[in-house]
Amino acid sequence: MNHMSEANEQMTIRQMCAEFGVTPRTLRFYESKELLAPLRRGQTRLFTRRDRARLKLILRGKRFGFALEEMRELLDLYDRDDTRLLQLRKGLKLGRKHLAEMEARRGELDEAIRDLRAELDHGARVLSQATAKPMTVKPTPEPEVIR
Amino acid sequence: MNHMSEANEQMTIRQMCAEFGVTPRTLRFYESKELLAPLRRGQTRLFTRRDRARLKLILRGKRFGFALEEMRELLDLYDRDDTRLLQLRKGLKLGRKHLAEMEARRGELDEAIRDLRAELDHGARVLSQATAKPMTVKPTPEPEVIR
DNA sequence: AGGCCGGCTGACGTTTACGTCAACGTAACG
DNA sequence: CGTTACGTTGACGTAAACGTCAGCCGGCCT
Numbered sequence: 001m002n003h004m005s006e007a008n009e010q011m012t013i014r015q016m017c018a019e020f021g022v023t024p025r026t027l028r029f030y031e032s033k034e035l036l037a038p039l040r041r042g043q044t045r046l047f048t049r050r051d052r053a054r055l056k057l058i059l060r061g062k063r064f065g066f067a068l069e070e071m072r073e074l075l076d077l078y079d080r081d082d083t084r085l086l087q088l089r090k091g092l093k094l095g096r097k098h099l100a101e102m103e104a105r106r107g108e109l110d111e112a113i114r115d116l117r118a119e120l121d122h123g124a125r126v127l128s129q130a131t132a133k134p135m136t137v138k139p140t141p142e143p144e145v146i147r
Numbered sequence: 148m149n150h151m152s153e154a155n156e157q158m159t160i161r162q163m164c165a166e167f168g169v170t171p172r173t174l175r176f177y178e179s180k181e182l183l184a185p186l187r188r189g190q191t192r193l194f195t196r197r198d199r200a201r202l203k204l205i206l207r208g209k210r211f212g213f214a215l216e217e218m219r220e221l222l223d224l225y226d227r228d229d230t231r232l233l234q235l236r237k238g239l240k241l242g243r244k245h246l247a248e249m250e251a252r253r254g255e256l257d258e259a260i261r262d263l264r265a266e267l268d269h270g271a272r273v274l275s276q277a278t279a280k281p282m283t284v285k286p287t288p289e290p291e292v293i294r
Numbered sequence: 295a296g297g298c299c300g301g302c303t304g305a306c307g308t309t310t311a312c313g314t315c316a317a318c319g320t321a322a323c324g
Numbered sequence: 325c326g327t328t329a330c331g332t333t334g335a336c337g338t339a340a341a342c343g344t345c346a347g348c349c350g351g352c353c354t
Contacts, residue, residue: 063255064252064255065212077266078266080266080269082273082277085274088270088273092274095266099260099264106260108207109211109249109256110253112211112249117246119224119227119242123238123242127235127236130232
């Protein structure tokens, strides 16, 4: 009962690593870059729910090719410090820019997916034809246009 | 003189750079990694439509965080060498894996977009409320500056 | 008391994806 | 015929994002 105190609020570095699949080095590195700001019990880091939220966003950003430095600025937007209006304005502007980037990227991703699908379809077609009549092995002088 | 020769088929390194917004170094680097294989007129590289197609895919892949090495394997899939069936099979498998990754990534991207939008809406709401009744402004060190 | 675990701080190493610079070739321009 | 422009090949440098290793704490078990 005791060791199950409702504090999964603060967690150690190992627990964080387990939850997010990163190494301690990574978390310390992020802290050094001021992306995270865990509490301290003596020397030991204690990661809060805020750190977890930020880390989630960081890793998400990374997966889409945003640099850590870019993410750092954006993180404040998610912090919802509604008291400082100037900051908020800046954050909104930045956020909108980011959103536009992401939507553009989604469009491109869709295109890439379409293209890749087309290639896969083509490949599958060629393959089924080849296995159907295995005579047509080498000469493929089809007038197919490469687009 | 014949600057209008119909050969935009083979193009020089500068022309490539202009078309794709990269540096010569980048193209030479890609060649060294066997991602491109331009022809040669003596020493000079001549990039073909094949190189252009590949470069387009490379840059696209990069924008979505795929490493050059990953892209290199995939590029063959787009080459449509329909003669080597075993290769084709391998390529298809790889391509499908890649496609699955991209689709997963698109799902995540959509989620990220939704989240960011929510934050932006929240921010905008807070901001409009604050400007409507500016009494609830926490002690801001600086007086409000317009944008 | 001794030993191990988990965490901490440097500090240097590594990988990826190029940038930068030197030295050279060659073709055209004036 | 010199210089300007574009091309080439090394070779070394760099920024980002960690990995790795050494050395040192402070608890906790036995």
